Amino acid sequence: MAKGTASNGYFWYRFVDVNNFDYLWSDVGFTLDVHRAGLTSQKNLSSAWGNGSVPRTLTRVFDGTHAGNTLRINGTDQSMTNGSTSDPGTSAISAALSVFASFSGTSPEPGTLGEIVVYSRALSAGEVQTLEGYFRGRYGHY
Numbered sequence: 001m002a003k004g005t006a007s008n009g010y011f012w013y014r015f016v017d018v019n020n021f022d023y024l025w026s027d028v029g030f031t032l033d034v035h036r037a038g039l040t041s042q043k044n045l046s047s048a049w050g051n052g053s054v055p056r057t058l059t060r061v062f063d064g065t066h067a068g069n070t071l072r073i074n075g076t077d078q079s080m081t082n083g084s085t086s087d088p089g090t091s092a093i094s095a096a097l098s099v100f101a102s103f104s105g106t107s108p109e110p111g112t113l114g115e116i117v118v119y120s121r122a123l124s125a126g127e128v129q130t131l132e133g134y135f136r137g138r139y140g141h142y
Contacts, residue, residue, distance in 0.1 A: 026050025
């Protein structure tokens with residue numbers, strides 16, 4: 001559950017090198033971006049989608065395929081435009097997870113973070129709905 005501000009920035013970022021990284025960005029310019037061994041999956045939402053002081057639950061799922069690179073906001077699947085459409089795979093990367101900034105601390109997303117939950121695998125649709133139900137009950141914002 002996150003609440004952004006009027007500026008654009010990273011909700012989270014992991015970076016090993018130029019061929020192995022991923023992030024969630026609060027604006028257009030590859031909102032969802034995954035790179036593994038030179039293969040890339042990129043998707044975009046509308047301009048400034050993550051800005052504003054309205055709380056929202058962001059559910060990001062990535063199963064290794066471009067089709068499985070998805071974002072839900074407040075329990076609703078987001079319709080996104082495509083950038084690169086490769087299937088990067090699920091190879092693990094050993095990198096710190098930077099929250100509300102890039103790996104170098106630049107492009108911060110000044111906001112409030114209620115809670116973050118990270119899994120080492122893609123969740124099933126039922127598991128995603130259960131998790132979103134937990135956030136809805138705990139924070140009551142949608």
